[in-house]
Amino acid sequence: METFKTYARFLHLPTLLLIAGIELMMFYFIILPSSKSLGIEPSMHLMDLINIIGATVFLAAGGFVINDYFDMKIDQINRPLTRIVGKVIEKQTAMTLYTILTAIGICFTLFLCWNARSITYALLILLISGVLWFYSSSYKRMLVLGNVIVALLMGLTPLIMAVFENQFLSIEYKPSPDLTYVQNQNITYTAWFSLLAFGWTFLIEVIKDMATQKGDRELECHTFPVVLGEEKTKWILYGWILLIILGFAYIIYQFPMLQNGLSYRFYVCGTLIPAISLFYFIAKAQNAGDYRVITKYTFVIFAINMCYSFVLYSVLDV
Numbered sequence: 001m002e003t004f005k006t007y008a009r010f011l012h013l014p015t016l017l018l019i020a021g022i023e024l025m026m027f028y029f030i031i032l033p034s035s036k037s038l039g040i041e042p043s044m045h046l047m048d049l050i051n052i053i054g055a056t057v058f059l060a061a062g063g064f065v066i067n068d069y070f071d072m073k074i075d076q077i078n079r080p081l082t083r084i085v086g087k088v089i090e091k092q093t094a095m096t097l098y099t100i101l102t103a104i105g106i107c108f109t110l111f112l113c114w115n116a117r118s119i120t121y122a123l124l125i126l127l128i129s130g131v132l133w134f135y136s137s138s139y140k141r142m143l144v145l146g147n148v149i150v151a152l153l154m155g156l157t158p159l160i161m162a163v164f165e166n167q168f169l170s171i172e173y174k175p176s177p178d179l180t181y182v183q184n185q186n187i188t189y190t191a192w193f194s195l196l197a198f199g200w201t202f203l204i205e206v207i208k209d210m211a212t213q214k215g216d217r218e219l220e221c222h223t224f225p226v227v228l229g230e231e232k233t234k235w236i237l238y239g240w241i242l243l244i245i246l247g248f249a250y251i252i253y254q255f256p257m258l259q260n261g262l263s264y265r266f267y268v269c270g271t272l273i274p275a276i277s278l279f280y281f282i283a284k285a286q287n288a289g290d291y292r293v294i295t296k297y298t299f300v301i302f303a304i305n306m307c308y309s310f311v312l313y314s315v316l317d318v
Contacts, residue, residue, distance in 0.1 A: 058105030155198030
């Protein structure tokens with residue numbers, strides 16, 4: 001059991017489950033009902049769905065491993081008692097695990113893109129594995145860039161489902177106005193969730209930087225708290241939270257079908273109140289432990305926001 005807990009923490013199991021959960025929600029609660037509303041059966045089969053989830057989850061797991069590998073010196077400063085690489089797991093074991101996880105992710109990618117008849121998508125997904133390596137080794141130490149890269153990669157999670165479903169639809173069906181409409185809907189709906197995922201992930205990454213600023217400063221990482229200081233970074237967090245709150249409200253404003261009691265209650269209870277509470281928690285935070293708790297709290301809010309797909313599902317004609 002202890003070994004399982006160690007590897008679950010090492011592989012960031014909650015985040016991997018969230019990635020898989022987001023993709024399943026996008027397919028079953030947005031893409032599926034959206035297509036069926038116009039009498040078009042989704043073209044993505046179970047094996048394709050497994051390939052997408054397998055590719056994203058295993059590549060992400062590999063990214064987490066290599067990130068901890070390169071963060072070994074920082075972790076010695078920030079969390080000497082709970083660090084994993086170099087203490088619980090040997091450096092060579094971590095690198096071997098990274099290679100295995102990434103290789104499995106690449107295999108899923110190749111199977112997926114073979115079925116989708118797209119070399120371009122295969123190259124783009126493989127590029128992501130390269131970005132994860134360079135992020136861990138150098139990009140994360142650059143101001144803004146590291147945070148943006150992680151946020152963009154997580155932001156692609158909802159959208160990738162629509163991109164591949166549209167590709168499979170183009171293979172299976174002849175061009176028609178209904179098909180184009182469905183494909184546009186798939187992109188539009190999942191794109192809004194991608195923006196939310198980007199917003200919450202960027203917020204989480206900056207809060208994590210607040211928790212690790214001691215080690216980051218020692219190793220000359222140019223994160224927001226290192227470059228601007230803790231107080232100024234807090235104001236950046238306040239502004240970003242406000243943007244998320246207003247952005248979610250704008251999504252509801254954009255779609256009249258979402259302007260109903262269920263949608264409003266979800267927004268107030270699932271986004272507005274928790275997001276406002278973040279202002280208080282961040283203002284009161286004084287040490288790394290406080291910021292780690294806030295990071296976990298923000299992660300939960302992020303996961304809840306992705307469940308807004310249930311609300312969208314309830315208003316789509318199935």
